[in-house]
Amino acid sequence: MDHPAIGTQHDLASKISSRGATVGIIGLGYVGLPLAAACARARFPTVGFDIDKTKIDAIGAGRSYIDAVEPRELERLVAEGSFRATTAFEELSSCDIIVICVPTPLGVHREPDLQYVENTARTIARFLKADQIVVLESTTYPGTTEEIVRPILEQSGLLSGKDFFLGFSPEREDPGNKRYTTTVIPKVTSGDGEAASKLVATFYEAVFNEVVAVSAPRVAEAVKITENIFRAVNIALVNELKVIYDAMGIDIWEVIDAASTKPFGYMPFYPGPGLGGHCIPIDPFYLTWKSQEYGLRTRFIELAGEINTSMPSYVVAKLERLLDRMQKKSLGSSRILVVGIAYKKNVSDVRESASFEIIRLLEQRGASVEFHDPLVETVPTMRRFPEMAGRVSTGLTPLEIERFDAILIATDHDDIDYALLSAHARLVVDTRNAIDKRGFATPSTFKA
Numbered sequence: 001m002d003h004p005a006i007g008t009q010h011d012l013a014s015k016i017s018s019r020g021a022t023v024g025i026i027g028l029g030y031v032g033l034p035l036a037a038a039c040a041r042a043r044f045p046t047v048g049f050d051i052d053k054t055k056i057d058a059i060g061a062g063r064s065y066i067d068a069v070e071p072r073e074l075e076r077l078v079a080e081g082s083f084r085a086t087t088a089f090e091e092l093s094s095c096d097i098i099v100i101c102v103p104t105p106l107g108v109h110r111e112p113d114l115q116y117v118e119n120t121a122r123t124i125a126r127f128l129k130a131d132q133i134v135v136l137e138s139t140t141y142p143g144t145t146e147e148i149v150r151p152i153l154e155q156s157g158l159l160s161g162k163d164f165f166l167g168f169s170p171e172r173e174d175p176g177n178k179r180y181t182t183t184v185i186p187k188v189t190s191g192d193g194e195a196a197s198k199l200v201a202t203f204y205e206a207v208f209n210e211v212v213a214v215s216a217p218r219v220a221e222a223v224k225i226t227e228n229i230f231r232a233v234n235i236a237l238v239n240e241l242k243v244i245y246d247a248m249g250i251d252i253w254e255v256i257d258a259a260s261t262k263p264f265g266y267m268p269f270y271p272g273p274g275l276g277g278h279c280i281p282i283d284p285f286y287l288t289w290k291s292q293e294y295g296l297r298t299r300f301i302e303l304a305g306e307i308n309t310s311m312p313s314y315v316v317a318k319l320e321r322l323l324d325r326m327q328k329k330s331l332g333s334s335r336i337l338v339v340g341i342a343y344k345k346n347v348s349d350v351r352e353s354a355s356f357e358i359i360r361l362l363e364q365r366g367a368s369v370e371f372h373d374p375l376v377e378t379v380p381t382m383r384r385f386p387e388m389a390g391r392v393s394t395g396l397t398p399l400e401i402e403r404f405d406a407i408l409i410a411t412d413h414d415d416i417d418y419a420l421l422s423a424h425a426r427l428v429v430d431t432r433n434a435i436d437k438r439g440f441a442t443p444s445t446f447k448a
């Protein structure tokens with residue numbers, strides 16, 4: 001590979017440090033919008049691109065649709081002209097740095113669905129010009145940047161590492177986490193070749209507090225997927241232990257609290273009703289798919305998936321036993337209120353939430369089910385469970401609570417009156433230890 005002119009690298013680096021470089025962010029969702037706001041805050045002229053016109057219109061009106069982006073800050077960035085959004089992808093040619101934040105879901109056979117990444121790369125290739133930096137941030141299997149994105153971009157006739165600079169930098173956003181916001185989380189960066197590595201790191205150093213540069217895009221891709229596999233496997237482990245300890249009459253939450261006092265060699269993970277969100281239930285299977293190319297299996301990942309996906313059935317079975325024992329009622333003739341349908345506490349994101357699988361299982365058995373979620377007024381349209389769209393959150397008054405035979409806590413948002421729930425419910429089945437943790441346990445509250 002020819003080496004790029006040192007002058008080009010130097011020009012780009014000084015354009016970054018002088019904030020003369022324009023940043024284009026493609027995909028303005030949970031990852032792209034906070035990143036775009038961070039770039040604009042770091043004084044880069046920032047342009048957001050999305051195929052979803054409603055998002056472009058919302059930004060144009062200074063309206064944030066992502067919890068992590070303060071409405072007032074977005075309004076200010078748009079009003080002062082440091083951030084704007086468009087569907088006019090030809091404007092990519094006037095960007096110096098292009099960051100890809102599009103979805104990477106699984107296909108029907110749990111295979112990586114890279115159509116969004118590939119389509120975006122094809123769009124960039126149409127407008128690519130010399131000396132641009134292109135970074136993929138979407139979570140994916142090791143090899144995607146070099147094996148999928150680079151060849152598509154090089155169809156433009158320009159070469160990576162010589163004419164343009166390509167890299168991968170994983171997104172580590174933790175929705176709902178007030179302490180570790182976008183730019184506080186150390187940013188792992190990488191580039192295809194030395195020049196790209198340096199330029200990608202230089203760019204992110206201007207936006208993030210700390211940059212951790214690794215040797216190649218496939219390493220950075222593996223970092224992200226390793227972090228998420230670590231979570232999926234450890235959550236599966238405590239979910240399995242929960243079932244075993246429950247049979248032994250041992251409270252897993254008490255065990256975890258005490259184990260967490262060990263100052264080394266232990267890190268707490270908490271059980272729940274099953275995995276949710278756009279990352280942990282999905283990303284590990286990207287590696288499972290890629291490993292097959294090497295004739296290898298990912299047994300830990302597959303076992304973790306099996307245990308975590310069995311949790312909704314476990315919770316429903318426990319609820320059924322408790323209804324029978326405490327109220328002499330069959331599940332099929334019961335009215336159940338599921339509290340919390342977001343996939344985790346204090347966020348409004350419902351993607352892949354275990355609550356929907358639980359509702360489906362309960363309704364399949366004939367139960368009449370409603371939900372309450374202070375952050376989700378109406379169920380949005382989702383790829384899975386499209387039939388749930390449009391359902392509306394039930395209020396949480398004493399009268400409402402007393403209408404139900406059982407309350408099933410699936411998500412432990414802070415903004416729920418657990419004292420009220422505990423005082424008025426006939427039976428509570430709590431998958432998050434929300435009641436006992438707050439000191440509201442009664443003979444009618446149980447953990448599952």
Ligand SMILES: NC(=O)c1ccc[n+]([C@@H]2O[C@H](COP(=O)([O-])OP(=O)(O)OC[C@H]3O[C@@H](n4cnc5c(N)ncnc54)[C@H](O)[C@@H]3O)[C@@H](O)[C@H]2O)c1
Pocket residue numbers: 026027028029030031032049050051052055101102103104116119120137138139140171172173174175278279
């Ligand atoms: N949500 C998280 O907390 C999180 C955390 C870490 C990593 N990630 C990863 O980041 C990536 C993006 O996830 P997200 O949660 O932001 O997804 P999202 O669905 O919230 O947003 C993706 C956006 O991309 C847009 N889009 C799709 N195809 C496009 C195209 N061809 N051109 C332009 N825009 C297009 C969509 O309209 C949407 O607005 C995924 O790979 C995900 O795994 C997400």
